[in-house]
Amino acid sequence: MHSIISPIICKINNVFIHVSNLEESAKWYSDLLGLPFHKSNVKSPVYNIPLPSETGLTLDDHTFDPDFKLQPSEHVLFNFFVRDIDEAYEFVKSKGIIIVKEIERIGDFAYFNFKDLDGNVLMICNN
CATH class of the missing domain: 3.30.720 (Signal recognition particle alu RNA binding heterodimer, srp9/1)
Known part of the structure; x- marks a missing residue:
C-alpha cells in the first residue's frame, strides 16, 4: 500500500x-x-x-458580507473538554444557558449539548 x-x-x-x-x-x-x-x-x-x-x-x-444569512447549526459544531462533567453542567446551567441534551454517560465518557446566544449547538465532554 x-x-x-x-x-x-x-x-x-x-x-x-x-x-x-x-x-x-x-x-x-x-x-x-x-x-x-x-x-x-x-x-x-x-x-x-x-x-x-x-x-x-x-x-x-x-x-x-451583506448577503450573509445566519443559520445556526442544530448539530454539534465542536466540543469543549472538561475534567468534571457534572461541575461543568451545573456551571452552564447556573448561567441560564439552554441545555438541549442532558448528560449522557457511556462508560467513562460523558457529554451534554447546549446552545450559544445565536442557537448554535455545542457540546461539553470529558474525553
Whole structure:
C-alpha cells in the first residue's frame, strides 16, 4: 500500500462560529470559558477568542458580507473538554444557558449539548 503525501497538516487550526452580535457573543464566550473580556479588543468582523491552546476559536459577524444569512447549526459544531462533567453542567446551567441534551454517560465518557446566544449547538465532554 502506498502512502499518500498531503500538503495538509493533520491539525484543526481554527474553528469559526457565525454570530449575529460580535460584542455580545465575545462577552458570552469569554464568560463561559473564564477568560478576561475587554470590549476594546472586539473589532468587527471577527474576534479571536484568546484560547491557551493550539486550536483557535473565531467569532465572525460577517459585517462586510451583506448577503450573509445566519443559520445556526442544530448539530454539534465542536466540543469543549472538561475534567468534571457534572461541575461543568451545573456551571452552564447556573448561567441560564439552554441545555438541549442532558448528560449522557457511556462508560467513562460523558457529554451534554447546549446552545450559544445565536442557537448554535455545542457540546461539553470529558474525553
